Amino acid sequence: MTDTDKIDQKQQEKLEVEAEDQYGLLYNWLEALIVKFEVEGILYSKFQISNWKETAETFKFKAAVWGEKFDSKKHPQKVGVKAVTYHRMMIIREKDRVVLEFILDI
Numbered sequence: 001m002t003d004t005d006k007i008d009q010k011q012q013e014k015l016e017v018e019a020e021d022q023y024g025l026l027y028n029w030l031e032a033l034i035v036k037f038e039v040e041g042i043l044y045s046k047f048q049i050s051n052w053k054e055t056a057e058t059f060k061f062k063a064a065v066w067g068e069k070f071d072s073k074k075h076p077q078k079v080g081v082k083a084v085t086y087h088r089m090m091i092i093r094e095k096d097r098v099v100l101e102f103i104l105d106i
Contacts, residue, residue, distance in 0.1 A: 001037070002075040007045035009066035018060035022091050025059045026100060030084040033065075037081075041070045079106045 015032050019025040036042050044067035051062040083105040090101040 001081055002043060002070075002078055004043075004045040006075055007043045008068050009046050010068040011042075012064055012066050013042075014062060015065055016060065016062045018058055020058060022059055023086065023089055025061070026089065026091065026102065027084050027086060029063075030102065030104070034081055034084065037070070043067050043070050043075060081106055 013036075015029075015036075017025060017028040017032055019028050033044060036044075044065045046066040048064045049061050050064070051060075053060050081104045085103050085105050087103050088101065089103070090099075092099040092101070
């Protein structure tokens with residue numbers, strides 16, 4: 001959407017997402033960020049996940065996110081993101097990290 005290096009961490013917010021599986025959790029997380037941009041015009045550049053919980057029925061976490069209001073003079077718009085998709089979504093667990101791959105509808 002824009003260069004994240006140009007997004008100052010002026011305001012902090014809390015988000016919470018929940019889903020029946022990890023793919024749904026990733027989808028809901030990305031959708032929550034897109035909705036915040038569409039409704040409130042806020043872009044984020046720093047994220048801290050906490051309170052990760054997995055049960056047989058659900059996955060959920062809380063996150064602190066930092067960012068600022070979109071400013072067309074400061075944040076050159078690259079592409080507009082319309083929605084998240086499940087198409088070719090992958091969660092790859094490696095020894096020391098998790099790699100997330102997903103496609104956004106632009």
